[in-house]
Amino acid sequence: MMKRFKTQFNGYSVEFSPFDEHRLACASSQHFGIIGNGKQYVLDVHERDIVPFRAYDTRDGLYDCTWSEENESHIAASSGDGSVKIWDTQAPDARPIKSFEEHTKEVYSVDWNLIQKDTFITSSWDQSIKIWNPRNERSLRTFKGHQYCIYSAIWSPRNPHLFASVSGDTTLKIWDPRDSRALNTIKAHDHEVLSCDWNKYNEKEIVTGSVDRTIRIWDLRYPERPASILRGHTYAIKRIKCSPHSESMLASTSYDMSVIIWDRAREQDPLLMRMDHHTEFVLGVDWNMFIDGQLASCAWDDQVCVWNLARRR
Amino acid sequence: MSVFRDLVEGECSQPNAMGSFMQGFTSDKNGLYHDRWEGGEHQIFEDEEYDEPHLDNVFHRGGGDEDINLMMDRNLNFRDQDDFQQQHQPPVSHVAEQLQRFFQDFIMSTKEKHLMQTIPLDDIGLSHEDKFKIKNRTEVLFRHISEDDRGFTNDQLNRLFDSLDINPEQMVDKQFEDFDQHWKSNDWENDYHRTTTTTTNTGYLEDPYRNDVPHEIIPEVGEDFAHAWEEADHQEDYENAWFEEDEGGFDPFESAWEQGYDDKSVDAAWDETARKTLSDITRPITQINDPKLKNSKFMKFMNQLNTGESTIVDNEVVHNPNFQKEHHEDVQQWTDDYESFHEHATADRLAEYQFTIDQINEQDTLERGLDLFNEGLISDAIASLESEVKRNPDNSTAWMYLGLAHAENDQDGNAIICLSKCLQLDPQNPKARIALAVSYTNDYQKEKALDTLEDWLRINPDYSHILRHRPPMDTDNPYVDTWKRHNMTSDLFLEAARTKPNNPDPEVQTALGLLYNMSYEYEKAVDCFKVALQHSPQDYQLWNKLGATLANSNKSQEALGAYFKALEQKPTYVRARSNLGISYLSLNMYREAAQTFLGAISIHPESTHIWDNLKMVFRLMNREDLVQKINLNTRDINQFTDEFPL
Numbered sequence: 001m002m003k004r005f006k007t008q009f010n011g012y013s014v015e016f017s018p019f020d021e022h023r024l025a026c027a028s029s030q031h032f033g034i035i036g037n038g039k040q041y042v043l044d045v046h047e048r049d050i051v052p053f054r055a056y057d058t059r060d061g062l063y064d065c066t067w068s069e070e071n072e073s074h075i076a077a078s079s080g081d082g083s084v085k086i087w088d089t090q091a092p093d094a095r096p097i098k099s100f101e102e103h104t105k106e107v108y109s110v111d112w113n114l115i116q117k118d119t120f121i122t123s124s125w126d127q128s129i130k131i132w133n134p135r136n137e138r139s140l141r142t143f144k145g146h147q148y149c150i151y152s153a154i155w156s157p158r159n160p161h162l163f164a165s166v167s168g169d170t171t172l173k174i175w176d177p178r179d180s181r182a183l184n185t186i187k188a189h190d191h192e193v194l195s196c197d198w199n200k201y202n203e204k205e206i207v208t209g210s211v212d213r214t215i216r217i218w219d220l221r222y223p224e225r226p227a228s229i230l231r232g233h234t235y236a237i238k239r240i241k242c243s244p245h246s247e248s249m250l251a252s253t254s255y256d257m258s259v260i261i262w263d264r265a266r267e268q269d270p271l272l273m274r275m276d277h278h279t280e281f282v283l284g285v286d287w288n289m290f291i292d293g294q295l296a297s298c299a300w301d302d303q304v305c306v307w308n309l310a311r312r313r
Numbered sequence: 314m315s316v317f318r319d320l321v322e323g324e325c326s327q328p329n330a331m332g333s334f335m336q337g338f339t340s341d342k343n344g345l346y347h348d349r350w351e352g353g354e355h356q357i358f359e360d361e362e363y364d365e366p367h368l369d370n371v372f373h374r375g376g377g378d379e380d381i382n383l384m385m386d387r388n389l390n391f392r393d394q395d396d397f398q399q400q401h402q403p404p405v406s407h408v409a410e411q412l413q414r415f416f417q418d419f420i421m422s423t424k425e426k427h428l429m430q431t432i433p434l435d436d437i438g439l440s441h442e443d444k445f446k447i448k449n450r451t452e453v454l455f456r457h458i459s460e461d462d463r464g465f466t467n468d469q470l471n472r473l474f475d476s477l478d479i480n481p482e483q484m485v486d487k488q489f490e491d492f493d494q495h496w497k498s499n500d501w502e503n504d505y506h507r508t509t510t511t512t513t514n515t516g517y518l519e520d521p522y523r524n525d526v527p528h529e530i531i532p533e534v535g536e537d538f539a540h541a542w543e544e545a546d547h548q549e550d551y552e553n554a555w556f557e558e559d560e561g562g563f564d565p566f567e568s569a570w571e572q573g574y575d576d577k578s579v580d581a582a583w584d585e586t587a588r589k590t591l592s593d594i595t596r597p598i599t600q601i602n603d604p605k606l607k608n609s610k611f612m613k614f615m616n617q618l619n620t621g622e623s624t625i626v627d628n629e630v631v632h633n634p635n636f637q638k639e640h641h642e643d644v645q646q647w648t649d650d651y652e653s654f655h656e657h658a659t660a661d662r663l664a665e666y667q668f669t670i671d672q673i674n675e676q677d678t679l680e681r682g683l684d685l686f687n688e689g690l691i692s693d694a695i696a697s698l699e700s701e702v703k704r705n706p707d708n709s710t711a712w713m714y715l716g717l718a719h720a721e722n723d724q725d726g727n728a729i730i731c732l733s734k735c736l737q738l739d740p741q742n743p744k745a746r747i748a749l750a751v752s753y754t755n756d757y758q759k760e761k762a763l764d765t766l767e768d769w770l771r772i773n774p775d776y777s778h779i780l781r782h783r784p785p786m787d788t789d790n791p792y793v794d795t796w797k798r799h800n801m802t803s804d805l806f807l808e809a810a811r812t813k814p815n816n817p818d819p820e821v822q823t824a825l826g827l828l829y830n831m832s833y834e835y836e837k838a839v840d841c842f843k844v845a846l847q848h849s850p851q852d853y854q855l856w857n858k859l860g861a862t863l864a865n866s867n868k869s870q871e872a873l874g875a876y877f878k879a880l881e882q883k884p885t886y887v888r889a890r891s892n893l894g895i896s897y898l899s900l901n902m903y904r905e906a907a908q909t910f911l912g913a914i915s916i917h918p919e920s921t922h923i924w925d926n927l928k929m930v931f932r933l934m935n936r937e938d939l940v941q942k943i944n945l946n947t948r949d950i951n952q953f954t955d956e957f958p959l
Contacts, residue, residue: 028408031415034450035443060446071759073796075335080446090796094831106450125453135725135756137922149453190455211457235424236457254457255424281420 001305002277005050009039011298013064013239013284018114019072020044021290023053026304027077028060038062040077042089045296045306052088056096064109068134069117076120076134078107084122086134100132102139105224109152115160121177123153129165131177145182151194158203166193172208174220185224188216195240201247209237215252217264232260232271238283245292253282259297261309277305344391392528414839419451419473423458429472444479468524666730674700679711689885689916694718709739717748721888723922725756741772743820750824754831762831766824775818776809796832803828819845819852826858835866853882857889860896869896894926898933906930908957915959924948 009028017023024043030036038058060081068074072098073089082103086094103195105126112120119140123129127146130139149170149183156162165173165182173182189210199205202219205227213233216226235255243249248265249272259282263272280300288294293309422429439447451473455466474481531819677700685694695718701711716731732749735742746769753762770776806828809821822845829838842859849855860875876893879886897906910927914920924943931939942952 031412032454033419034416034454035412035439035447036409080450125449168456196456238457 001048002305003045003048003050004306005041005043005304007039007041007111007298007302007304009037009061010280010300010302011284011304012062012255014286014296014298014304015065015067016288016290016296017067017072018069018289019067021288024050024286024296024304024306025065025067025075026284026298027062027065028298028302029080031061032300033061033063033080036061036165037076038079040065040085040087041076041077041179041304043304046063050304050306052153054087054094056085056087056094063106065112066110066112068120069112069114074134076110076112078110078122078124078199080106082107082124082126084110087248097311098134100137100139102130103128106147108150109154109188111152111154111163113155114157115155121153121155121163123150123165125149127167129153129163129175141177141180143177143180143182145173145185146171148192151192152196154196154198156198156203157200158198164196164198166196166205166208168192170210171280172196172206174206184220184223186218188218188226189214192236194236194238195252195272197240197242197250199242200244207240207242207250208253209240211236213237213254215240215250215262228264230262230264230270232262232274233258238281239285241287243287244289245287251285251287251295253285253297253299255281257282257299259295261295273309275307277307278303386913415476419469420454420458423455423469426459439477444477445829447477448474448479448481654874666727666734668699668703670696670699670703673703677701679708682711683714686718687883687885689883689887691718691722691887691917692919695722695915707738709735709742709745712738713781714743715747716745716752720748720752725752728752729756743769743773746772747820747823750827754827760798761832762827763798766802766828767805769820769824770805770809775812776821779805779808779812799828799832803832817844817848819848819855822848823855823858826862830862830865835862838862839866851882853879853886853889856882857886857892860889860892864892864896864899869899872896873900885916887913887920887923890916891920891923891926894923894930897928898926902935903930904957908935908959911950911953911957918948918950 005026007026007028009030010032011026011028013027015025017025022045026041026043027038028041029038033216038061040056040058040062041052042054044053053197056077058077060079060083062077062079062297065077067077068086068225071088073084075089076084076086076297078084082101082105084103084107085100086101087094088097091097103122103126105124107122107124109123110120110123118135119131119133120205121129121131127144127148127150129143129150131141131143132139135306143165144168146165146169150165150167153163153165156164161176161178163175163177166188167173168185170191170193172186172188172193174184174186175182182195188208189209189212191212193208193210195209197207199207206218206220208217208218209215213231213235215230215233215237217228217230219227230252233252233254233256237252237254239253241251242250246263249261249263250262251259257276257278257280259275259278260271261273262270262274264270266272275297278297278299278301282297282299284296284298286296288296291308294306295309296304296306298304373545393809395482419427452470455470459469473479483783537566675695677697679698679701681836682694682698682701685691685697695715698711698715698718701708702715705711712731712735716728716735719725719731721729729749729752732745732752735745739745747766750762750765750769753759753765767780771780803825806825810817810825813821822841826838826841826845829835829841839859839862840857842862846852846855846859856875856879860872860879863869863872863875873893873896876896877890879889880893883889890909894906894909894913897903897909907927907930910930913923914927926941931937931943939953944951
């Protein structure tokens with residue numbers, strides 16, 4: 001059964017809480033994030049429906065959100081006005097407890113370090129990536145190297161000293177935050193790369209998705225060509241998330257309005273399922289860490305959907 | 314695009330709007346832990362620059378004043394959907410609807426490769442900044458939706474721009490090139506490194522991670538950001554051991570790349586990364602000069618890890634077979650040491666104190682260190698106390714004051730290390746324990762703060778019996794609900810308070826005050842501090858805490874009184890002075906605020922945040938000349954003493 005929640009604005013990103021299996025955050029923007037306000041939702045997924053717990057207004061649109069790994073009530077979101085905000089869901093009012101304003105252009109992604117837990121990383125259209133510790137007023141470090149808008153920067157789930165970033169300059173870069181230059185730059189696609197994610201079970205594997213409609217799997221030991229290419233989407237791929245429960249499964253969303261679940265263990269036809277429950281561009285997807293097979297997605301049709309993959313017998 | 318710029322560059326001619334803005338902005342939550350940021354984004358729109366009522370429909374949820382109140386009063390516990398719907402999904406305004414349809418058409422038609430309709434849009438009154446945003450974002454979005462087909466691209470985008478009255482020629486981004494141009498030029502070979510030179514606000518207000526108050530209103534940093542970083546107090550680097558500058562230009566993958574992706578070499582590169590990681594962890598340990606430690610097996614093990622003689626593979630210690638070694642039988646021992654080290658490292662981020670001084674200075678005794686501390690010369694006190702602890706590492710008093718000094722300098726990480734050491738040596742030290750709880754709270758380790766407070770109860774003979782009645786902790790659940798835990802701890806302290814109904818224990822009351830601050834129950838916290846103060850009216854830190862709590866609950870006027878009291882007793886108490894300045898600010902008493910900040914600076918000239926606060930006051934007073942003085946010639950307060958006599 002698919003559970004739905006209607007957001008007031010167009011959804012950009014969904015993230016399940018790392019502490020609470022019922023809690024889901026959704027970052028959204030008015031007018032598709034082109035102009036107007038933003039709203040960060042914190043939702044509770046119940047048996048039959050999704051109930052709002054909190055909602056925070058922001059001046060400009062929100063493009064991504066991430067939960068803190070060290071405090072179950074903290075959530076961070078990145079905004080079009082260059083700021084990154086953190087809210088405490090237990091606080092009695094709606095004001096963010098922190099707002100970092102160093103990026104000079106749209107901050108398109110924010111991701112919390114799962115291992116070190118006290119740092120998070122943001123990437124922006126100002127071509128820089130910044131690492132932050134929420135305690136410090138200023139960012140810890142800034143990384144430059146990309147030649148165009150950066151769309152995503154994601155920490156490795158296994159190695160606290162590794163993160164990846166993808167950009168409109170068509171490259172995937174691998175970084176060690178202790179070095180200011182990227183460890184590796186891979187020309188990943190022929191067109192802008194909008195998303196990437198690490199395989200949670202194989203620390204040398206990373207997946208990228210691009211405007212060129214393909215998903216490419218990379219083995220970082222052999223970066224000159226992708227290990228495999230997944231085709232199936234008919235428009236740009238906006239977000240990719242690897243399953244926390246399976247080495248071979250991943251989910252992708254696209255401007256073709258679908259969410260595709262892939263299972264690479266099925267060599268003949270890795271496209272396991274195509275879901276068309278949205279009627280507009282789908283921008284966010286996430287796997288529930290606690291409930292194997294549960295996913296959430298959000299789209300520009302103002303729907304946040306949560307469903308469970310059927311068990312195969 | 315910074316919030317501050319909007320606020321500050323407007324004229325101060327509408328004091329009420331500014332005042333209430335500032336109130337929310339600064340006063341709310343200066344204090345022990347919370348940084349609650351400025352009062353409602355909506356209020357920004359009420360200020361001059363945004364005083365365009367027709368825009369209200371676009372950017373508000375349809376209302377005028379009522380919205381502000383909604384924002385303030387709003388109870389965010391959406392127990393029923395209707396309540397939520399009403400507040401978060403109100404009827405959409407006409408303009409918003411238009412815009413939505415307009416953009417939807419743009420998106421859909423782009424997808425289908427049709428030219429969009431030119432929808433006549435009413436004059437929505439978009440600002441230049443808005444148009445700039447729209448232009449950039451639609452261009453980026455456009456490219457993601459459609460293949461690059463020049464003809465179609467130009468026509469489609471032109472239609473969009475025309476409808477919104479956007480003139481691309483006027484939209485040149487001075488710092489960064491026009492996005493579109495950049496994309497088209499596709500000149501990836503050139504490596505541009507543009508430093509971020511705009512005015513950006515860094516960081517923010519009320520911080521749950523901060524200490525007694527500190528509101529660091531860090532206003533706009535007008536200078537080059539890179540420069541600002543250089544200037545910033547780098548003591549934070551102690552905690553950021555992970556981000557050391559790598560001199561060698563270490564790039565293990567580069568050599569792998571060059572060698573043609575030979576399997577071995579890439580694996581070697583990965584291993585090299587792992588080894589480097591380990592040596593980074595172990596290096597600071599191996600550099601500790603303490604003679605007692607040098608001979609320990611643990612240190613020897615650290616040395617081995619550091620030099621690569623041993624390494625960790627899959628959580629086991631493995632000898633590097635190529636390294637000459639004799640002591641095989643000690644492997645087990647080392648593994649054990651490593652395991653405890655590992656826990657320690659990940660849990661406490663290397664709880665080894667990083668000294669600022671290298672050698673012991675004979676003249677720096679404990680006495681001298683205490684004198685300096687009492688005089689408010691915190692940095693000097695730190696150096697002095699460090700000499701003492703190097704000389705006598707068992708001197709718990711020295712460790713305590715060293716910790717207190719770091720806390721006053723907002724270095725809670727260091728404070729925690731020092732106070733913990735003090736408590737290791739002297740577990741019965743209640744002052745250190747409470748201070749440790751405060752630092753843990755600011756450093757965002759709520760659980761540890763609660764642990765510390767409970768320990769305080771446990772070692773106190775009057776109250777240890779209370780803990781015996783506590784129900785056992787649920788150890789199966791790895792995710793502790795800190796709020797539940799908080800309630801439990803608060804209950805314990807309330808019980809403790811009840812054991813002495815007629816003669817309240819100020820320390821219990823202080824702990825309760827701390828706990829109530831954590832849960833945002835300010836009125837209760839105020840009551841507790843007041844009770845504690847009745848018993849210890851000389852405790853200047855308590856007065857400061859009271860002030861901070863009052864300020865957090867929007868009682869800035871009363872907060873002033875508390876700060877005065879604190880300063881009466883310790884005129885060199887920089888933190889209280891800084892807080893006082895902030896409260897003045899929230900009451901729009903700019904001159905007094907400026908004077909107060911200058912006073913604080915005269916005691917502690919290196920404090921960047923107080924200088925930043927001062928800059929902000931000057932901006933609010935519309936005295937750009939004074940702001941410039943600070944920018945050009947930092948740290949000299951004499952330039953201001955004519956106008957603001959101390």
